[in-house]
Amino acid sequence: MTTVLPPLQVGSQVPRLARWPVGLVTAVVATVHLVSGSVGRGYWFDEALMLAIGRHHLDWGSADQPPLAPAIAWLADTVAPGSIAVLRIVPSLATAGAVLVAALIARELGGDRRAQTLTALAQATGLWATLAGHWLTPYTLEPLGWLLIVWLLVRWIRLREDRLLLVIGPVLGLAAQTKFQVILFAAVLLAAVLAIGPRGLLGRPALWVSALVGALIAAPTLIWQAMHGWPQLQMGAVVASEAEALSGGRPGTALGLLWLAGPVGLVLVVAGLVFAVADRRLRPYAFLALTFVALWALFVITAGRPYYLNGLHGALAALGAIGFQHRRETGHRRLSWIVWPGAALSVAAAAAIVPLTAMLSAPGVQNGVIAGVRQAWSALPAEERSRTVVISGSYIWAAYLDTAPPGTELPPVHSGNRSYGYFGPPPDDRDVVIFVGLDPAQLAPVVTGLQLAGTSGSGDTLLPPGAEAGAPVWTGGTAQRPWSEVWPELRTLHVG
Template structure:
């Protein structure tokens, strides 16, 4: 790289500011991970898939998170802390990459530190940064992709575009939303520049690498009828109940960035539209706005744009830096207040995340089910299958199976419905759910035999009338009843 190729001089990486922030994030999430008394339901779902059904895909998730769960469970069986090590590292790494983005944009040590702090104190990061789920592994991947692009703009090294393709392919094996991100980024670059990027051969070579990496899970989806596409309508249908509809999604999509993060994002977006020297980076703001509109209109999940919070915050932090350099310091106390408030809110949310899991009934569900299962006569148990009404129930049963001596669980809900049905020799069912309406017609007799959790029962069904090969596709559903 020659000096002429460098559009602006970058400051040294703010090691003594950024790494302590990232380290503190890792430590706090480690404390939260060990304080929680059980699994978050989405991570025990990943664990169950990884233990019993690891494949190139599942109905609603690509394979990387279940594979990580299976790996950590093999290293330290039953350890919740070990299970969460990959996501805690990813959460801390996102803080570092956020600062690297600020550095590439010309941010000094303070701007890098502010950007890192904004990433570290995001509400969404605080809530789930220690849960091994696809949506908590995704932000660092998106941030890496943005960093590669902004670095390419500065140094014009096309090898970065090939690496971009590798990261995009890995991200597609983690969560499918990255495919939409890539499409929107390309459209945004075509609309507002830098269009030179689209003429680079290694960009399209990187796209080919990404497609090659993502091919196995896409082929799995094709072979199973593209259940991921059907999940779109499920997500839309759940938006009202979970997030308060489109308005709730829009508000949470902004507030999940945290207090200082949201403020910096707003300032960063304003600067992107206003400052001529940021024209080559304007596509990032366009991509965020487009995705925001799409995910509100659909509606999607509020965390779908979490991977773009830090880049926009970096533009805001860069604006504060320019104000300092030009003597227009403004009301610095507002920034300090926003920072303190953001940290306090993040700490409160982190405590809340531990409380949520403590209040969860997963272990109780598995314990009550195990008691009912082991109370059956041994001869009957040998041909009894345990089925959960929802994938959440089935995942808890699988997650705690070694502790309570439960067999592998089944369900016709979500990804479980696309796994193989029970073997033909299992003609008796211990069914765990709020009711037995969907399955009772396939058996001659059904009767409740035990209470499970706070509001469910274990039903014993005998006298099977149809084979599992006939029952399974008829009961299969992606919606949680």
């Protein structure tokens, strides 16, 4: 005979936090990423961009990056110039923090020791989280913000304490200063609440006061976008154009949005989607499942990046873990066994991925492009060197050059690509050009005479399409028009 458990009541008590197992998983994640980050010898290319912006171009925004990650990079580089280990402390701790918050969500849902631990393990061993968890990038910091918003909401549903709602806005504002997708997440989340409840949330003045505070915190970077023609909105088409090469197009995106949760995460996320409907104790939280499904469909239709839902994997995993717990408590144990092989496989996959991160951020490519540019620059007559500028066809090469080790002597570096295109043109008196990129025709509106000098770099890292590991270096170019006049023609969001 089985029993049916009633839904959680407002003000009901929850189990104690599973401090030792959850704390152990969190500590292991922090340690692994701090160590991996400290032994790494090179930057991941998006990480190099954050550091380059922080060092040379820190502002309230850039073409496709809000300012928080570059600001953290600036702070780390100010404290310890050139230290990759210090640069990676904040993202490593944020990755570990997301593990703890995921477990707290499971606890708020009534999760026992086992459910909390499973949720923590799922968040800890997500494939993308394991790969990128110590890189200082917006998508590494993002999951912590999303999970904090979910934890505050589910805690409010249990306690109905409006002071919790007042915290959501500041978290949302800071998350928007990290990555813009959180604004879409919040909008879809509210739509899901409106559609299936708890609609009482929408009638709370504290929610809207908090939303206003969040908007004020996010306002500076949104104003920057408005003043520069909203380049972030144009990035949707750019991301879609890269989807086929990066993730296999829409089918690859559809699968990646799920399987990047990792083996046990995938099991628990799918289970969470089912239990949010089938388990009446979890139906008050079905808005989380609806939000996940709606965002999944939207990101597939728009051919977004496969990691765009990483911030929700932990929340759905919590629903799945609690659903399996309820089945155990009511005598249904037949499906619970599938979680543990997934957990073992997740740990094994995470252990295999950790060494891969060092390969993907190896210094060979950066060192190669630096050496190629220095060689080309040194070969120029002395009277031309002071008039030389490096123009990169890709933000990647520009960022690698801009984050050269302290003391490296290079000409000024500029690019019309992505964020670099909005940093401003070279001085008009810099008329001798070294071009780094695949297609010197990009500079046809202004430069003539470019000739291939050689190819720098090596194939030991993963780069987006249009930024292959060998970076051709072109010399002999002369600017025929003022950079200030022609710069808008050279600005592009597509990597080339």
